[in-house]
Amino acid sequence: MTMPAELFPWAPGREGYYGDFGGAFVPEMLHETLAELRAAFDNARRDPAFWKSYVEVMSTYAGRPTPVTYCDNLTRRFGGARIYVKREDLNHTGAHKANNVMGQGLLVQRMGKPRVIAETGAGQHGVATATMAARLGLACTIYMGEEDIARQRPNVFWMEQLGADVVAVTDGTRTLKDAINACLRDWAESMADTHYVLGTVCGPHPFPQMVTYFQSIIGHEARTQMLDATGELPRRVYACVGGGSNASGVFAGFLDDLSVELVGVEAGGKGIDSGKHTARLAGGKGRPGVAQGYKSVFLQNEEGLMQDTYSVAAGLDYIGIGPMLADLHQRGRVRFESATDSEVVEALRLTMRSEGLIPALESAHAFVAAFREAPSLSSADAVLVNQSGRGDKDIFTVADALGDEGWKDFIRRKAASYER
Amino acid sequence: MTGARTAGLESHVRERLAKKPLLLMAHVVVGYPSLDANWAMLEAMDGAGVDLVELQLPFTEPIADGPSFVKANHDAIQAGTAWRAYFDLTARAATRFSFPILFMGYYNSVFRMGAERFCARLSEAGMSGFILADLPPEEAAELNAMARGRELDPILLMTPTNSPARLAEIGRQASGFVYCTARKGVTGRKTDLSQGVAAFLERCRTATSLPLGLGFGIKTAADVREVRGLANIAIVGTACLEVWEERGADGYRQFLKTLAAETV
Ligand SMILES: Cc1ncc(COP(=O)(O)O)c(C=O)c1O
Numbered sequence: 001m002t003m004p005a006e007l008f009p010w011a012p013g014r015e016g017y018y019g020d021f022g023g024a025f026v027p028e029m030l031h032e033t034l035a036e037l038r039a040a041f042d043n044a045r046r047d048p049a050f051w052k053s054y055v056e057v058m059s060t061y062a063g064r065p066t067p068v069t070y071c072d073n074l075t076r077r078f079g080g081a082r083i084y085v086k087r088e089d090l091n092h093t094g095a096h097k098a099n100n101v102m103g104q105g106l107l108v109q110r111m112g113k114p115r116v117i118a119e120t121g122a123g124q125h126g127v128a129t130a131t132m133a134a135r136l137g138l139a140c141t142i143y144m145g146e147e148d149i150a151r152q153r154p155n156v157f158w159m160e161q162l163g164a165d166v167v168a169v170t171d172g173t174r175t176l177k178d179a180i181n182a183c184l185r186d187w188a189e190s191m192a193d194t195h196y197v198l199g200t201v202c203g204p205h206p207f208p209q210m211v212t213y214f215q216s217i218i219g220h221e222a223r224t225q226m227l228d229a230t231g232e233l234p235r236r237v238y239a240c241v242g243g244g245s246n247a248s249g250v251f252a253g254f255l256d257d258l259s260v261e262l263v264g265v266e267a268g269g270k271g272i273d274s275g276k277h278t279a280r281l282a283g284g285k286g287r288p289g290v291a292q293g294y295k296s297v298f299l300q301n302e303e304g305l306m307q308d309t310y311s312v313a314a315g316l317d318y319i320g321i322g323p324m325l326a327d328l329h330q331r332g333r334v335r336f337e338s339a340t341d342s343e344v345v346e347a348l349r350l351t352m353r354s355e356g357l358i359p360a361l362e363s364a365h366a367f368v369a370a371f372r373e374a375p376s377l378s379s380a381d382a383v384l385v386n387q388s389g390r391g392d393k394d395i396f397t398v399a400d401a402l403g404d405e406g407w408k409d410f411i412r413r414k415a416a417s418y419e420r
Numbered sequence: 421m422t423g424a425r426t427a428g429l430e431s432h433v434r435e436r437l438a439k440k441p442l443l444l445m446a447h448v449v450v451g452y453p454s455l456d457a458n459w460a461m462l463e464a465m466d467g468a469g470v471d472l473v474e475l476q477l478p479f480t481e482p483i484a485d486g487p488s489f490v491k492a493n494h495d496a497i498q499a500g501t502a503w504r505a506y507f508d509l510t511a512r513a514a515t516r517f518s519f520p521i522l523f524m525g526y527y528n529s530v531f532r533m534g535a536e537r538f539c540a541r542l543s544e545a546g547m548s549g550f551i552l553a554d555l556p557p558e559e560a561a562e563l564n565a566m567a568r569g570r571e572l573d574p575i576l577l578m579t580p581t582n583s584p585a586r587l588a589e590i591g592r593q594a595s596g597f598v599y600c601t602a603r604k605g606v607t608g609r610k611t612d613l614s615q616g617v618a619a620f621l622e623r624c625r626t627a628t629s630l631p632l633g634l635g636f637g638i639k640t641a642a643d644v645r646e647v648r649g650l651a652n653i654a655i656v657g658t659a660c661l662e663v664w665e666e667r668g669a670d671g672y673r674q675f676l677k678t679l680a681a682e683t684v
Contacts, residue, residue: 025527025555025559026483028579028582029579032582032583172494177481185605189604288531290528290554292481305479305480306481
């Protein structure tokens with residue numbers, strides 16, 4: 001695979017801006033740190049050997065290229081477009097997060113910093129970062145909201161086994177956004193020897209650009225794979241959107257193919273009208289703002305205070321959205337939809353039963369939209385769903401949602417065996 | 421309205437510095453622990469002879485603040501502190517007290533309000549300027565120009581991590597005075613002022629002729645004494661709040677007096 005072309009030519013004097021969105025709004029303390037990171041990243045991405053070493057690491061360590069799987073049973077069930085799935089669940093640690101993390105890990109090596117920090121919501125990015133740190137011999141601290149720790153305990157276990165220090169974040173809503181704040185605060189002190197491995201396409205420039213760059217490996221592979229498999233480009237590409245990294249990555253492969261419609265799927269939670277969701281764009285509830293280092297569309301009140309967000313999928317439970325996606329939405333290049341918790345659980349069940357695939361709850365949002373729209377397309381059309389991760393981590397949440405009695409019994413017995 | 425604002429912040433600071441070697445700036449998170457408590461804090465500041473006051477508008481994502489201020493921001497928001505309550509308090513304070521009052525907060529509040537309206541509201545409330553913890557100068561040109569048109573001073577920060585070139589750039593854009601952070605990190609934790617602070621302030625001095633304030637981790641009267649001869653303004657934030665919580669209103673008044681005593 002060749003090095004991705006220059007994805008974003010900045011407008012004059014607007015480095016780091018995607019239309020109206022992006023930028024770098026950080027305390028002055030971090031100014032030089034971001035400048036250093038920009039220089040290191042620019043230097044690396046202009047060096048063909050760097051992209052080559054990245055692809056090499058991803059193939060020998062992380063399982064890339066991930067396949068595209070044709071889903072005949074689902075296709076027949078919906079009786080419309082042919083459904084293909086890009087299998088990011090097959091990455092080491094079970095999600096697309098590994099792409100970004102290994103890429104930033106290589107960059108950290110070039111910068112010579114001995115410590116990394118990261119935020120995590122679902123725990124996937126935390127586990128991926130801890131894996132990378134273990135392999136590259138870096139000290140690692142993961143910040144995770146107290147609420148997410150309660151939801152995603154198994155990932156905390158793995159992070160700790162991998163040697164990471166997991167710090168519970170107890171302020172604010174105790175979720176992903178608060179973990180990002182905690183990282184920015186740590187970094188304002190520790191920047192001399194620490195790199196912040198931001199997990200999604202948000203935060204100050206150059207993070208949105210850099211994370212998209214590493215995640216674009218998904219889209220570049222997928223485009224070639226679809227051409228190989230079907231002889232043509234897909235009609236639509238679906239991806240779930242938390243911060244937006246898996247979506248940006250898969251969309252990056254098709255941005256210039258105007259015949260390919262790009263569809264981002266946000267968490268509809270308990271329904272947009274219930275107020276319990278994270279649909280910033282699809283729900284029309286988001287407002288432009290500046291927080292956590294970047295300008296984008298946020299779920300906030302009129303006075304700019306961020307609102308509580310909700311999703312059954314911890315990885316989508318976030319107030320903001322990557323500035324590049326906010327711009328692509330504004331320009332009409334990406335369409336945004338939402339999927340509710342109950343639609344997601346139903347799509348997950350169907351996908352497991354029909355294809356033996358186990359999407360993460362986050363990824364299942366993309367399946368919902370594809371299933372909704374497939375019947376109205378023709379069998380001449382192919383659609384591609386990005387399965388950003390695997391669902392193993394969600395066993396507790398899914399077992400609850402499906403009301404699985406056998407599992408509950410098992411947990412009761414297990415708990416009883418730990419009684420003191 | 422105070423005479424301080426129309427005289428311009430820099431000349432106000434310089435006039436005070438002609439009478440005493442060091443000024444004292446104190447901080448309040450508006451709405452925490454309550455608006456009534458804030459008023460008592462302001463009265464105590466007035467009584468102790470505090471020279472400048474920054475009033476923080478709470479924000480949900482205070483990335484430049486440490487644990488005490490983070491909690492204060494969140495609790496103030498929980499209690500429903502909104503723009504109206506904030507500006508009611510600031511306007512009352514500007515009428516009642518003679519010290520200049522600065523807005524302190526995060527850029528999203530300004531962005532949502534709109535630069536024009538933000539400047540108008542500060543001006544109407546009788547405030548003298550503003551400190552925005554997450555607005556870099558390169559994003560601030562329009563806002564700062566608008567502010568100066570209303571005789572409001574944008575207070576910029578210089579930090580120990582800045583290169584000489586960056587300090588010079590900040591120096592070119594600053595007005596009023598410059599807020600120098602005594603160490604890396606966020607607000608709250610104590611600073612060892614013997615560790616490179618003098619050399620850092622030397623670098624700031626090269627970059628600007630404006631008065632220099634020194635903040636971040638200045639917590640005791642002894643700290644304030646140490647700032648004498650180093651900078652022109654000692655800035656005390658978290659310590660005030662912590663004293664209020666630990667020692668109550670009387671302890672707070674006493675504390676401010678001991679700090680102010682080191683500035684004369
Ligand atoms: C499997 C999976 N998919 C999607 C996401 C959402 O992140 P993003 O929108 O950056 O891809 C997460 C985040 O934790 C995740 O774990």
